[in-house]
Every structure is written in structure tokens, then in C-alpha cells.
Amino acid sequence: MVQTKPHPVFAPWEDAKATPLIRAQNIRKTFGTFTAIEDLTLDIYEREFFALLGPSGCGKTTLMRVIAGFEAPTAGQILFGGKDITPLSPNRRPFNMMFQNYALFPHLSVWENIAFGLKREKMPKDQVAARVKEMLRLTHLEKFASRKPHQISGGQRQRVALARSLAKAPKLLLLDEPLGALDKKLRQETQFELMDIQERTGTTFIIVTHDQEEAMTVASRVAVMDEGRLVQVATPAGIYETPETVYVADFIGDVNIFEGNADPSSDDKVDIHYAEGSVPIHARMGERVSQGQRVFYAVRPEKIMVAAAPDPERANHARGRVIDIAYVGNISTYHVQLESGQMVSAQMTNARRLSRRDFTWEDDVWLSWTDTAGIVLTR
Numbered sequence: 001m002v003q004t005k006p007h008p009v010f011a012p013w014e015d016a017k018a019t020p021l022i023r024a025q026n027i028r029k030t031f032g033t034f035t036a037i038e039d040l041t042l043d044i045y046e047r048e049f050f051a052l053l054g055p056s057g058c059g060k061t062t063l064m065r066v067i068a069g070f071e072a073p074t075a076g077q078i079l080f081g082g083k084d085i086t087p088l089s090p091n092r093r094p095f096n097m098m099f100q101n102y103a104l105f106p107h108l109s110v111w112e113n114i115a116f117g118l119k120r121e122k123m124p125k126d127q128v129a130a131r132v133k134e135m136l137r138l139t140h141l142e143k144f145a146s147r148k149p150h151q152i153s154g155g156q157r158q159r160v161a162l163a164r165s166l167a168k169a170p171k172l173l174l175l176d177e178p179l180g181a182l183d184k185k186l187r188q189e190t191q192f193e194l195m196d197i198q199e200r201t202g203t204t205f206i207i208v209t210h211d212q213e214e215a216m217t218v219a220s221r222v223a224v225m226d227e228g229r230l231v232q233v234a235t236p237a238g239i240y241e242t243p244e245t246v247y248v249a250d251f252i253g254d255v256n257i258f259e260g261n262a263d264p265s266s267d268d269k270v271d272i273h274y275a276e277g278s279v280p281i282h283a284r285m286g287e288r289v290s291q292g293q294r295v296f297y298a299v300r301p302e303k304i305m306v307a308a309a310p311d312p313e314r315a316n317h318a319r320g321r322v323i324d325i326a327y328v329g330n331i332s333t334y335h336v337q338l339e340s341g342q343m344v345s346a347q348m349t350n351a352r353r354l355s356r357r358d359f360t361w362e363d364d365v366w367l368s369w370t371d372t373a374g375i376v377l378t379r
Contacts, residue, residue: 010047010220012045012046012048013045013221018045019081020043020044020045020079021081021171021204022043022044022078022079022080022204023041023043023044023078023079023082024040024041024042024067025041025076025077026039026040026041026075026076026077027039027040027042027063027066027075027078028040028073028074028075028076029059029062029066029071029073029228030074035228036059036062036228037059037062037063037066037073037228038228038229039229040059040063040076040229040230041230042063042223042230042233044204044206045204046204047202047203048204048205048220048221049194049198049207049219049220050204050205050206050207050219050221050223051206051214051215051218051219051221051222052064052206052208052223053209053212053215053222053224053225054224054225054251055210055226055251056210057227058225058226058227059225059227059228059229060208060210060225063225064097064174064176064206067095067172067206068093068097068174069085069088069090069092069093069095070090070097072086080093080171094170094171094172095170095171095172095174096165096168096174097165097173097174097176098161098165098173098175098176098178100176100178102149102157102158102160102161104149104157104161105149106148106149106150107148108148109145109146109147109148110136110141110145110147110148110149110152110160111132111146113149113160114132114135114136114160114167115128115131115167116164117164117167117168118131118132118167118168121168135163136163138197138201139160139162139163139193139197140159141156141160154182154183155186155189155190158178158182159193161178162178162194162197166197166201166203171204172205172206173203173205173206174206174208175194175205175206175207175208177208177209178194179191179194179214188217191214191217191218192217194218195217195218198218207219212251212253215236216236216240219236220235221234221235222234222235222236222239224239224248224251224252231244231245231247232244232245239252240252240253240300241375242286242375243298243375244377245379246296246298246377249298250298253300254301254333254345255298255299255300255301256299256300256304256344256345257297257298258272258281258296258297258298259294259295259296260272260274260275260280260281260294260297261273261292261293261294261295262289262290262291262295263291263292264285264288264289264290264291268284268285269282269284269285269371270284270285270289272297274342275338275340275342276340277339277340278318278338279317279318281374283297283371283372283375284371284372284376285376286375286376287378289376289378295376295377296376296377296378297374297375297376297377298374299373299375300373301333301345301346301347302331302347303369303370303373303374304346304347304367304368304373305346305348305367305368305369306334306336306346306348306358306359306365306367307365307366307368308359308365308366310368311368314368314369315370315371316368316369316370316371317367317368318339318344318366318367319338319339319364319365319366320337320338320339320364320366321337321362321363321365322335322336322359322360322363323335323336323337323343323361324361325360329350330349330350331348331350332347332348332350333347334346334347334359334365336365336367338367346367
């Protein structure tokens with residue numbers, strides 16, 4: 001029998017002895033009376049593809065600029081391999097930054113754009129040529145080497161900017177909304193190219209994005225930010241499946257939020273009374289809650305089944321009427337109004353052709369989900 005090696009698990013943040021490559025320690029950044037970052041501490045490890053995620057104005061780009069050295073923190077330190085680099089200017093840090101607009105030189109060819117930083121460092125010509133050739137091969141741009149930026153597509157320009165950023169072999173690459181200018185299909189393709197390049201080079205990447213899907217696709221860990229603070233730092237699966245707050249649950253993907261009073265039992269189960277006359281939601285407790293405590297229950301649409309009758313094998317059932325249906329090819333999202341008046345989203349895979357769909361507008365349906373499908377939140 002052939003023995004297969006287990007796939008190595010990459011999780012240095014779980015190793016208490018591991019030293020982070022970058023530590024932003026007690027960072028505070030103010031602009032006049034406005035506080036952009038408030039007492040933030042964050043560890044990022046070598047070879048991570050780390051995402052800073054949040055809405056506009058949450059402080060993610062400011063934090064990236066503080067790490068890069070373009071902004072001096074009002075308080076706190078930036079440590080690199082345990083050494084304080086806060087006083088160092090950007091050009092003295094072993095980092096590189098790839099900007100949203102790519103900042104390519106329009107009069108230079110792809111080859112010359114990639115070589116620009118190497119030439120400025122007075123690298124020998126033969127080494128420059130070898131390094132540029134390696135970067136062209138890494139980013140699949142060999143046949144475009146002699147073209148100018150206006151002669152190639154947006155996705156190719158993005159790869160030129162990436163190749164130029166990686167040419168100097170930085171210990172850390174900072175990417176500020178690098179895929180924002182690309183259309184959706186190209187952006188999705190480029191996400192996987194970025195992941196492949198990051199894995200092959202072993203460079204630590206930090207990406208700033210407001211695109212939840214992008215962060216969840218590329219990152220080893222995601223830091224969700226709000227108003228200059230870290231709300232939660234976890235793997236994409238941890239962020240999605242076990243959010244710690246209503247804000248995170250609501251910000252990442254689609255979710256249904258029920259608010260009600262807790263009625264816990266002794267075996268880590270809790271009933272949530274969310275509407276008068278409605279059967280309570282049966283759930284498992286992630287953290288202890290007290291009798292009558294106001295709690296929130298978050299359950300993702302894909303965890304809820306739509307059927308003509310309640311599923312006896314699922315702990316939770318609610319009756320409602322189909323108000324709207326969003327058909328997006330592989331799935332359909334049903335907006336169902338419960339008898340309590342609350343609107344709930346449920347997603348079903350379109351395994352059957354549209355003409356054979358079971359439910360349509362104004363149909364009465366039953367929603368069913370398990371007691372482990374959702375998560376109980378206290379804030």
C-alpha cells in the first residue's frame with residue numbers, strides 16, 4: 001500500500017515559541033483630532049499571506065503605511081524580527097510596496113520597468129538580466145518583455161508591478177488594493193496567481209482590501225478592522241464559521257441575525273426566544289450565557305434548507321412565505337418572511353434545471369437547520 005505524507009499545516013501563530021516577522025505593537029496614529037488607529041497590536045509571521053480587511057476609513061491603509069514607514073506612528077513600535085525599526089525610513093526597511101495604480105513608467109518597457117529598482121541599486125548588468133528573466137518567468141510575462149505598459153492588459157500590468165516589487169527580493173511585500181482595477185473574472189483569476197507566486201517565492205505578503213471574497217480567498221489569516229481597531233484576527237474559515245461579534249458576522253458574507261433572550265440548559269444548549277408566539281431557536285453555546293441574557297444568533301443562508309415540510313432530523317424549523325428569489329446560476333437565494341415578520345435568507349444549490357425548481361414567489365415553505373448551524377454571540 002502506498003504511504004502518503006500528510007499535508008503540512010501552516011500555522012506559526014499557534015506556536016508560542018515562534019517569533020513574528022512583523023509586530024505592530026500598541027500602535028496609535030492620529031491626524032490632528034482624528035484617531036485613525038487606536039492602541040493596535042498585531043503579529044504577522046514569515047511566509048504568511050495576511051489580509052487587512054475592513055470598510056473605507058477603518059484604518060487598514062494607514063496601518064499598512066505605518067508598517068511600510070510612510071507614516072510615523074503617534075505612539076507604539078514596529079518590530080521586524082524582534083528589532084525596533086520604527087525610526088527607519090521606507091528605503092531602509094527590507095520591504096516593498098505595490099500601489100493600487102501600479103505606478104509603472106509608461107515610457108519604459110516591461111523589462112525595463114522590472115529592472116528599474118535593480119539598476120538604481122547598481123546591481124551588475126548580468127545579475128540584473130538574470131533577475132528580470134526570473135521575474136518574467138515567475139509572472140508568465142516572457143513574451144511581453146519588450147512591450148510598453150499601454151500595450152498590455154490590466155491584468156498583465158498588475159503582474160508587471162508585482163514582478164517589479166518582487167525583483168529586489170523583499171522580506172515583506174505590502175499590496176494596497178492591488179486588484180481593485182480589474183474586472184471580476186480577471187480579479188478572481190489573478191487572486192490564484194498571487195497565491196501561487198507568494199507560495200513559490202516564500203515572501204510574506206500583506207494585502208489591504210475591502211473585498212471580503214478576495215481576503216477570504218488569498219489569505220492565511222484575516223484581520224477585520226473597524227474604526228481603527230482590530231475586531232478579530234483568524235483564518236478565513238475561523239472568521240466565517242466562528243465570528244466573535246455581530247459586526248464580523250455581518251461584514252463577512254451573507255448572514256441572518258436573530259436577536260432574543262437566552263434560556264440556557266446545563267448541557268451547553270440554549271434556547272433563544274426571538275419573537276412572541278414563535279418556537280425558540282435551539283442552539284449550542286460557544287460561550288456561557290445567563291438566563292434571560294440578550295444575545296444574537298447568526299446563521300448563514302447556505303446552512304438553511306428550504307422545503308415543503310419541516311425536516312424532522314433538524315432541530316430548528318420556521319414557517320414562512322417566499323417573498324423574493326435571486327437566481328445567480330449555481331445557487332438561488334430565497335428571501336422568506338417568517339410568520340413573526342422577520343426576513344430570512346436561505347440558499348439552495350441549483351442541482352436541477354430552473355424549469356423544475358420546486359418553489360416560486362408567494363409559496364409557503366418551511367425552513368430547517370441544525371442546532372450547530374449557527375453561532376450564539378453576546379456582542
